[in-house]
Amino acid sequence: MEYLDFSSVITIIRKYINDERTVVDRNLNEEVKIDQMHFLDQIFASFCDDADSLDFAFDNGQVCRWFNGQARISPRIISFYLDEENRDLLSADIEYNVLPLMYDSAMAVGDAHTLLIQDTTISPEVKNKLTVSYPCQTDRDKADLLAAVLFFGMEREFRKRDVNNKALLASGCFSPLMRDFILDVKVPRPCHHFCGRDAELEKLHELLCSKGKVFVQGIAGIGKSELTKAYAKKYDKEYTNILYITYSGDLKNDIVNMDFADDVDENETADARFSRHHRHLRKLRADSLLIIDNFNTVTAKDSILDVILKYHCRILFTTRSKFDTYASVNLEEIADTETLISLMGCFYSDAEKQRPVLKQIIQAVHRHTLAVELSARLLETGILKPLPLLNKLKTEKAALDVTDTIDITKDGRSRKETYYDHIHTLFSLYQLSNAETDVMRNLSLVPLTGIPGRLLANWLKLCDMNIINGLIEKGFVQTVDGRTVTLHPMVQEVAMDETRPSVQKCRTLLDSIHEICLLHGYDISYYRQLFQMVESVIERIENDDMPYYLRFLEDTFPYMDKYHDLQGMKLVLNELSALKKLCRVIQEYNSDKTMDYASVQEAMDGICLTIGDIQQATTHFKKAMAIYEVLFESEPDVIEAKKQELLETYTQSGVYLGKKLLSK
Incomplete structure (x- = not known):
C-alpha cells in the first residue's frame, strides 16, 4: 500500500505527460520543455501570480525533494490553498494548464482514485468527500478530483521517504x-x-x-x-x-x-x-x-x-x-564567414540584404562569436544601421588590424584586450536607459551560477520582468531553462567596468537582502542563492558607505550561521578583518575619533556577540562608545540613545545564542 501524499499524486500526474511536451515560459514568453519547475508553474499558476508570492522562487533541488518525498512542500503554498477560493483556482489551473498536456488524463484520474481508495490510513468519510466528482464526466470533474487529492496529500501528515536510492x-x-x-x-x-x-x-x-x-x-x-x-x-x-x-x-x-x-x-x-x-x-x-x-x-x-x-x-x-x-x-574563432553570417541572421532580420557590410563587421570584431552576436542584436534594435556601426567600430578603435596576434595570458585576457574593447564599444552603443543600466549594475554582482529572475526582480523592487526580459533580448543577460538569470562572464566584467556597482548605487538590492537576513525565524528555500549573492557582493562591490556596509555584514553573519554556511561566514569575517586593518589606517593617518572608525568598532562588536566572544565584543563596544562620547559631547541624548542601541544588540545576541544552545 502506497501512502497518498504530494509526492505520490504529483508522480501520477507527471507520468502522463511526455517529456517532449513544451509550455510557454511566462517570464520569457517562449516555448520550453516541461521540466519539474515549469510543471509546478502550470499547476500552481495562481499561487505564482499572487501579489504576496512575488518574493517566492522555486529552488530546483528543493522541488526535486518534494517530488521524491524527501521534503514537505513549502508551507506558503499549502497556506495559500487553505483558502477554499484558492482551491477552486487550483482546480481551474489543472483543467486549463495540465489536462491538455496529458496523453491520457482519464487514466491519470483513475490511478489517483485507486491510490486514494487503497490507502488504509484515510477514513471512508474523507475518501467519499474527495471522490465526489468520480466517476468523472467532464474535464472539470477530472480537475476537481486531481486538485482535491493533490491538496489533501499536501496538507496531511508528512512522512519522509527512504533516502536509500536503489540505483546506488x-x-x-x-x-x-x-x-x-x-x-x-x-x-x-x-x-x-x-x-x-x-x-x-x-x-x-x-x-x-x-x-x-x-x-x-x-x-x-x-x-x-x-x-x-x-x-x-x-x-x-x-x-x-x-x-x-x-x-x-x-x-x-x-x-x-x-x-x-x-x-x-x-x-x-x-x-x-x-x-x-x-x-x-x-x-x-x-x-x-x-x-x-x-x-x-x-x-x-x-x-x-x-x-x-x-x-x-x-x-x-x-x-x-x-x-x-x-x-x-x-577553441578558435569560427573561420567560415558564411556560418557567422548565418549566426547574425538568427538575430538580425535584414542579414541577407546587408551581407557585404556584415562581412566587414565580422572582420572588424575579429570573428569573435559574442561580439558578432551582440552586433547583430544591436542592428535589429534599429539604433544603428550596418554602415554606421562599422564606422563606429573603426573610428573608436575598438577593432585592431585583423592581422594582429591575439595571445592568451594566464588569466585568459588578451594582452591588447582587443575583444574586451569590442564588447565595451557595443555595450555603449546600445544606449541603455537609466533603469536598464541600473539592472545591469546589479546583475554584474550576480554569481555565474545565477539566481531566479523573478527573485532578482523582487529584490530590485521591479513591478514586472520587462526590463530583465529586454536585456535578455539584447543578448546581455543569459537564462538557464528560462528561469535563472546571469551574465556572460565577459559581459559581467564589462558591465562592472561600465556601471561601477557600489554600496550606494546598489542600495535597493542590498536592502532587500539585508531585510531577509534580519528575519532569523523565517525559513527560505533559496538560501544558497542568497548567500552566493552575498559572497559575490563582498568580492565585487565598491564600499562607498562604510556604516551601512558594516551593518550589512554584521546582520548577514548570523543568518549564514542559521544555515551553517561556513564558507560565507568565513568570507564575512575575512572582510571584517580587512576592515579592522582599515581601522588602524584611519587611526594612524586620520583619527581614531571619526564616525568611520566608530562604525567598524560597532560592527565588530555585533559579530563578536554573534559568535559568542563576549569579552572581545565588550572591548569593541567600549571603543565605539568612547568615540561617540567625543563626537556628540554636546548632545547627551544622542549618546544615551546610541548606548541603548548597542546594549540592545547584547540582548538580541543573548536570545539568539540561547535558542541555538537549546536547539542543540
Whole structure:
C-alpha cells in the first residue's frame, strides 16, 4: 500500500505527460520543455501570480525533494490553498494548464482514485468527500478530483521517504544511475543558434573517449560553454549520467554545494559533506560525464583538482587558462564567414540584404562569436544601421588590424584586450536607459551560477520582468531553462567596468537582502542563492558607505550561521578583518575619533556577540562608545540613545545564542 501524499499524486500526474511536451515560459514568453519547475508553474499558476508570492522562487533541488518525498512542500503554498477560493483556482489551473498536456488524463484520474481508495490510513468519510466528482464526466470533474487529492496529500501528515536510492546499489563497470539522487546538476540547453562547430564536437568526443579528461581552452566569449552544452545534447544517449557544475573558484566548495538526496543532516560540517559527496562521485565510471564550466584558474590555485582528476568518470572542463599538460581542445574563432553570417541572421532580420557590410563587421570584431552576436542584436534594435556601426567600430578603435596576434595570458585576457574593447564599444552603443543600466549594475554582482529572475526582480523592487526580459533580448543577460538569470562572464566584467556597482548605487538590492537576513525565524528555500549573492557582493562591490556596509555584514553573519554556511561566514569575517586593518589606517593617518572608525568598532562588536566572544565584543563596544562620547559631547541624548542601541544588540545576541544552545 502506497501512502497518498504530494509526492505520490504529483508522480501520477507527471507520468502522463511526455517529456517532449513544451509550455510557454511566462517570464520569457517562449516555448520550453516541461521540466519539474515549469510543471509546478502550470499547476500552481495562481499561487505564482499572487501579489504576496512575488518574493517566492522555486529552488530546483528543493522541488526535486518534494517530488521524491524527501521534503514537505513549502508551507506558503499549502497556506495559500487553505483558502477554499484558492482551491477552486487550483482546480481551474489543472483543467486549463495540465489536462491538455496529458496523453491520457482519464487514466491519470483513475490511478489517483485507486491510490486514494487503497490507502488504509484515510477514513471512508474523507475518501467519499474527495471522490465526489468520480466517476468523472467532464474535464472539470477530472480537475476537481486531481486538485482535491493533490491538496489533501499536501496538507496531511508528512512522512519522509527512504533516502536509500536503489540505483546506488549498482556495481561493476557501470555507473549507478544518479538522476534522482544528485539534484540540480542538469546540463543547461545549448542556445538555439549554436552552429559551426561540428568538427570540434567530433574531436572533443574522440579525446574524451581516449583520454577521459579534456580541457576546452579559449578566450572569453568564443563559445566554450555552448560547445560543451551542445556536446552533452548530442551524445546524451552514450552516458548513464551527465553532471554539470559552474565553477565558483573553489572545487571543494562546489562539490559541497551539490544537492544529494541524502543531504538530511542540517548540522553536517562542510568537510563531512564533501567526504560523503566525494564517495558517491568516485562510484562514477567512464559511462558518466562530469562537466566543470568556467574553470578559469591555474592548477596550483585549486587544492583538490588532482583529487577530482582521479575520478573514474570522464571530465570536461571549459577554461580561459592554459592546461597544456592535459588533453585539450583549443577553441578558435569560427573561420567560415558564411556560418557567422548565418549566426547574425538568427538575430538580425535584414542579414541577407546587408551581407557585404556584415562581412566587414565580422572582420572588424575579429570573428569573435559574442561580439558578432551582440552586433547583430544591436542592428535589429534599429539604433544603428550596418554602415554606421562599422564606422563606429573603426573610428573608436575598438577593432585592431585583423592581422594582429591575439595571445592568451594566464588569466585568459588578451594582452591588447582587443575583444574586451569590442564588447565595451557595443555595450555603449546600445544606449541603455537609466533603469536598464541600473539592472545591469546589479546583475554584474550576480554569481555565474545565477539566481531566479523573478527573485532578482523582487529584490530590485521591479513591478514586472520587462526590463530583465529586454536585456535578455539584447543578448546581455543569459537564462538557464528560462528561469535563472546571469551574465556572460565577459559581459559581467564589462558591465562592472561600465556601471561601477557600489554600496550606494546598489542600495535597493542590498536592502532587500539585508531585510531577509534580519528575519532569523523565517525559513527560505533559496538560501544558497542568497548567500552566493552575498559572497559575490563582498568580492565585487565598491564600499562607498562604510556604516551601512558594516551593518550589512554584521546582520548577514548570523543568518549564514542559521544555515551553517561556513564558507560565507568565513568570507564575512575575512572582510571584517580587512576592515579592522582599515581601522588602524584611519587611526594612524586620520583619527581614531571619526564616525568611520566608530562604525567598524560597532560592527565588530555585533559579530563578536554573534559568535559568542563576549569579552572581545565588550572591548569593541567600549571603543565605539568612547568615540561617540567625543563626537556628540554636546548632545547627551544622542549618546544615551546610541548606548541603548548597542546594549540592545547584547540582548538580541543573548536570545539568539540561547535558542541555538537549546536547539542543540
